[in-house]
Every structure is written in structure tokens, then in C-alpha cells.
Amino acid sequence: MFEAAELGRKVSKQTYKEAVPRLRADLLEAQRRLRDTDAAVIIIVEGVDGVGRGEVVNCLNTWLDTRGVETHAFWEQSSDQLQRPPLWRYWQSMPRRGSIGIFFGGWYARPIRQRIHDEWDEASLHESLTRIRDFESMLVVDGALIIKFWFHLTRSEQKARLKQRLKDPASRWYRLPKGKDQTIRYQRLVETGERVIRETDSGLAPWYLIEATDPRYRDLTVGRTLLDAINERLQAGGPPHEGVSLSHAPSLPPEPSARVTVLDHLDMTQALEKTDYKKRLARAQARLRDLTWRAKDKGVAMVIVFEGWDAAGKGGAIRRLTSGIDARLYRVVAVAAPTDEERAHHYLWRFWRYVPPRGRMTVFDRSWYGRVLVERVEGFAAEDRWRRAYHEINDFEEQLVEHDIVLVKFWLHITEEEQLERFREREKVAYKQHKITDEDWRNRQQREGYNAAVNEMVVRTSTEYAPWTLVSANDKRFARVTVLETACERLEAAIS
Numbered sequence: 001m002f003e004a005a006e007l008g009r010k011v012s013k014q015t016y017k018e019a020v021p022r023l024r025a026d027l028l029e030a031q032r033r034l035r036d037t038d039a040a041v042i043i044i045v046e047g048v049d050g051v052g053r054g055e056v057v058n059c060l061n062t063w064l065d066t067r068g069v070e071t072h073a074f075w076e077q078s079s080d081q082l083q084r085p086p087l088w089r090y091w092q093s094m095p096r097r098g099s100i101g102i103f104f105g106g107w108y109a110r111p112i113r114q115r116i117h118d119e120w121d122e123a124s125l126h127e128s129l130t131r132i133r134d135f136e137s138m139l140v141v142d143g144a145l146i147i148k149f150w151f152h153l154t155r156s157e158q159k160a161r162l163k164q165r166l167k168d169p170a171s172r173w174y175r176l177p178k179g180k181d182q183t184i185r186y187q188r189l190v191e192t193g194e195r196v197i198r199e200t201d202s203g204l205a206p207w208y209l210i211e212a213t214d215p216r217y218r219d220l221t222v223g224r225t226l227l228d229a230i231n232e233r234l235q236a237g238g239p240p241h242e243g244v245s246l247s248h249a250p251s252l253p254p255e256p257s258a259r260v261t262v263l264d265h266l267d268m269t270q271a272l273e274k275t276d277y278k279k280r281l282a283r284a285q286a287r288l289r290d291l292t293w294r295a296k297d298k299g300v301a302m303v304i305v306f307e308g309w310d311a312a313g314k315g316g317a318i319r320r321l322t323s324g325i326d327a328r329l330y331r332v333v334a335v336a337a338p339t340d341e342e343r344a345h346h347y348l349w350r351f352w353r354y355v356p357p358r359g360r361m362t363v364f365d366r367s368w369y370g371r372v373l374v375e376r377v378e379g380f381a382a383e384d385r386w387r388r389a390y391h392e393i394n395d396f397e398e399q400l401v402e403h404d405i406v407l408v409k410f411w412l413h414i415t416e417e418e419q420l421e422r423f424r425e426r427e428k429v430a431y432k433q434h435k436i437t438d439e440d441w442r443n444r445q446q447r448e449g450y451n452a453a454v455n456e457m458v459v460r461t462s463t464e465y466a467p468w469t470l471v472s473a474n475d476k477r478f479a480r481v482t483v484l485e486t487a488c489e490r491l492e493a494a495i496s
Contacts, residue, residue, distance in 0.1 A: 002152050002190060004209060011216040023223050024063045030230040031064055034098055035085035038143045039233055041100040043226065046108050047151030048189050049213040050161045056151070057102055059219045060226070070095055075106040083301070083357035085403040086110060087135065091352035096344035097143060107132055108196060115195075116188040125192075129199040131395070136205040138392050142346045142385075143239045146205040147229050149222060150197060151212040155186050204240055227297075262470065263413050271475035281395075281477075284484035285324030291362065291491045292325050298495050299358035301405045304487060305367045308412030309450075311422040312442045313472050313480070314365055317412065320480045321487060322363065330361040335370065347371055348396055355400065369394055372457050377449040390460040397466040407466045407493045408487055411454065412473040416447060 011019075034041065043060075045053045057071055070335045072093045081089040087107065095101030105112075111128040115118040120128070136146055153161065156299035201207045208225050212218045233239075272280070295302065304321070322330060333354050342350045348368055356362040371389040381389075400407050414422070423440065443450075462468040470488050473479035 006154050009211050009217045010214040011220055016216040019220055027063050028065060029229050030227055031068055033234055034230060036268035038095050038097045039145050040095045041145045043102045044106045044148040046154055048158060050158045051151035051153050052215060053151060056219060056222055063223060069100045071102045074109055081093050084355050085330050086398040088352055088355055089247050091349055094345055094349055110145050112192050112196060115192045133255050134395060140204040141239055143157040143400045145233050147226060148207045149210050150193060150207055151210050153212050154267045157213050158186060160435050208246050258332060261451050262458050266413055266470055266472045268415055268472050270472045272477040272481060277481060280481045284488055287325040287488045291488060295495050296329060296359035300495050301358050302491055303400060303405055303407050304363045305409040307369050309414050309419055310443060311419050312412035312414045313476050314412055316476060317480050317483045318363055318365060321484055330363060332363045332365060335364060335366040369457060373453050376453050377446050378468060393461055401465040406490055408490050410471055410483055411468055412471050412479055418474045
């Protein structure tokens with residue numbers, strides 16, 4: 001593979017001097033046009049040691065308007081990063097739509113490092129690269145433009161360059177193995193790099209192999225490649241597959257017998273007497289208080305998701321749940337319509353921000369499932385977007401669970417008649433009137449559409465590692481106790 005980057009390509013000083021002004025002007029114009037689009041540009045720079053990745057990035061920051069460029073070097077993982085799934089740190093650095101992010105190594109740095117140091121076997125590397133390929137595809141179809149550069153040097157050229165670099169006082173920080181160990185590292189890195197490129201090169205997120213022997217050739221090639229990629233995207237007017245359905249799962253058929261959903265099988269008569277409720281509630285809250293402290297000591301994090309009909313009692317259930325937990329151990333995230341900053345990123349970005357560290361809990365009052373519920377039913381998301389969200393959500397949740405985060409998902413279900421009664425009560429009681437809006441009444445008219453959406457959501461995202469708990473919530477006491485006892489059972493199973 002790398003023979004194509006060992007041909008000794010060069011650019012003369014004169015050619016470089018003549019080409020740069022035009023290239024800079026064209027890049028700035030492309031960047032200006034990019035600002036008015038939904039595209040975020042992500043540039044990955046990777047390669048063998050000594051190729052001058054820092055020089056390339058500094059050059060790009062000189063040629064581009066740095067007000068629209070963010071550069072990220074992912075050094076050793078901080079304690080915050082180590083407490084979250086591996087991709088969390090990259091989500092924190094995602095460029096907003098219309099801007100450019102340059103990542104040193106990015107999400108490739110860790111699998112490459114783990115493999116060349118024999119900390120991962122072939123199966124672990126393959127698993128990581130498969131997740132990266134899915135991750136990149138998800139970003140691209142959402143609007144991102146991913147450009148990946150792998151810079152290559154021959155072993156002899158690398159040896160000479162590193163020897164020269166170590167003579168430079170400004171490069172005293174640069175440390176690599178010497179002699180035979182350095183040769184072995186080079187061979188391992190080239191072998192691993194070829195594997196990485198082969199498994200993650202795609203039409204959606206291609207790799208560009210750059211010969212780095214001559215810095216002028218290297219920099220011009222990177223600049224021109226970047227310019228061509230941005231202009232091609234600007235000309236296309238949108239990401240690949242935009243408007244194309246990526247899944248063909250049908251909605252519920254029109255026949256009455258076929259419109260029975262998983263919610264119709266819930267026993268909505270379940271209820272608790274007040275005395276029994278108080279006893280079980282107090283017992284569950286005390287149990288949860290003890291479990292959350294034990295979870296803190298063991299470094300076990302927890303994410304609890306609440307979804308359900310308007311007026312289903314999510315707020316009341318959350319209050320009873322958190323009453324049993326020390327306030328230092330949890331946070332509640334109330335999810336509303338996305339802000340301008342949130343709309344400037346992939347829809348999962350705002351949820352990745354709240355993934356808890358080890359020993360802590362995050363409670364979501366509504367969640368990422370808005371993409372396949374309200375955004376689907378109300379038409380806020382195109383069909384191809386909400387259909388591909390099932391896979392994106394499952395992958396997101398799998399990453400949480402793989403990182404030993406306890407994930408519990410509740411759907412609070414009430415009948416149409418019970419919802420109407422609660423709406424009317426909210427209109428009558430002064431301190432509850434803020435809970436009822438015209439939008440709530442309008443959403444009620446979409447009940448049939450939401451039934452189909454909830455059914456498909458449960459079918460597609462109730463997985464072995466992140467199952468849905470469907471709660472009969474016509475009786476508030478029964479729902480609250482069910483939520484608490486379920487949370488206790490799941491957390492206790494994780495820390496026992």
C-alpha cells in the first residue's frame with residue numbers, strides 16, 4: 001500500500017511560491033462559503049513518526065481563517081476522559097456546523113497505539129475499527145465532511161529526519177525509541193496503519209495517503225486536497241444519501257388488528273393502596289440511597305431515561321427517585337427543544353455531554369429518543385434521519401454499557417382517558433396550570449402516530465444490554481414504586 005508514497009515526489013521552491021497565494025485565496029473563499037452550510041469539516045492527521053504533522057497543521061492554520069478553525073491534540077487521557085466511554089472525548093471537541101476541526105490522530109490514535117504496543121490483539125483492533133467506521137458514517141450522513149490524511153516516510157528518510165530533529169533545541173521534548181527498537185516501532189506502525197486504512201477507508205470518509213518526504217509537496221497536496229473536498233461538498237449541496245431512506249421497516253398497517261402495539265399488552269389496572277405505597281416507597285428510597293453510595297465507592301455510573309406521554313407522571317417519578325439519593329451523586333437533565341448551539345452539532349452531541357463519570361448518576365427527563373418520537377411524528381426530522389437513528393441510538397447505548405454504565409430506560413404509559421382527565425385537572429389547579437400548554441392538546445391529536453412510533457422504538461431499541469421497562473402509570477403510586485424498585489434491582493445487580 002505505501003509504495004505509492006515512496007516515489008520521491010518534490011515541488012520546487014519557485015513552484016511552491018507561485019502556487020501558495022492562489023491556493024490560500026481559494027481556501028479562504030471555500031471556508032467563507034462553508035460557514036453558510038450545515039457541513040462541519042473534520043480533518044484527521046495521522047502517520048508515521050517524524051512526518052511533520054505539526055508543520056502541516058500550523059500551515060493550515062496560517063492559510064485558513066483561524067476564527068473558523070479549532071485544532072485538537074489528544075494527549076494522555078485525563079481522569080474525566082478515563083471515566084467515560086472512549087468516544088466521549090471526541091464528542092466534546094466536535095466542530096459546529098460551518099466550521100473546521102483539525103484532530104491530531106483523533107479516534108485513530110488509541111487503537112493504533114494499543115496495537116503497536118501489543119495491548120490489543122487483532123480481534124480487539126477489528127472491533128474498534130468497525131465502531132469507528134460506523135461512527136464516521138453516522139457523522140457524514142448527518143452533514144459532516146471527514147477528510148483523513150495519512151503521512152508516510154520511508155524508514156531511511158524517517159531516521160534522518162528524526163536525527164536532525166533531535167539536534168534542534170526546540171524539539172527536546174520529542175522522544176522516541178532508538179536503534180533497533182525504533183526500527184521495530186516503524187515496522188509495527190506501518191503494518192498497523194495499513195490495516196487501519198484498509199478497514200476504515202470508504203467513500204463516505206476516505207483516507208488520503210500523502211508522501212511527506214518533501215515538505216513543500218506535502219503541504220501543497222494537503223491544501224489542494226482539502227480545497228477540492230470542500231468545493232465538491234459545496235457543489236453537491238448536502239451530505240451523501242441525504243433524502244434516501246436507509247431502513248425500510250414499515251409503520252403499523254391500517255387494519256385494526258394489526259395496530260395493536262406493545263403498549264396494548266400492559267395491564268393498566270395495576271394500582272397500590274396508599275398505605276402499601278408509603279411502605280414500599282420508603283423502603284425503596286432507603287435501599288437506593290445505600291446502593292448509590294456503594295456505586296460511588298465501586299466507581300459504577302448510572303444513566304436513567306424517562307420517556308412517556310404528556311402528563312404520564314415523569315416529573316413525579318423523578319422527584320421520588322432522586323429523593324432517595326444524595327444530591328452530590330446525581331444530576332437531572334431536562335431535555336427541551338435544542339438550542340442554536342445544539343442544532344449546530346449532531347443530535348447525540350448534547351447527550352454525550354452529560355454522560356456521568358464513574359460513581360455518579362444522570363437522569364434524563366426525555367432524551368435522545370426524541371429523534372424517533374416527536375421529531376418523527378411532527379415531521380421535524382426527515383424520514384431517512386429518524387430511520388437511521390435506531391442504529392445510532394443502539395450503538396450509543398452499547399458504548400455506555402460496555403463502559404460499565406448501568407442504563408435503565410422507562411416508558412411511562414397512561415391511557416387516553418387518563419391523560420384527558422389529568423389535562424383537565426391541570427387547567428383547574430392554579431399551581432399546575434404551567435404544566436399544560438396548547439402544544440400538549442395538539443400532541444394529543446397525534447396519539448395514533450405516537451402509538452406507532454413508540455411501538456417501533458421499543459421493538460428496535462429494547463436490546464439485551466439496554467431493555468425498555470414499560471410502566472403502567474394510570475396509578476401514580478404504582479408507577480413511582482415500579483420505577484424505584486426497578487432502578488434498585490438494576491443497580492444492585494451491577495455492583496454485587
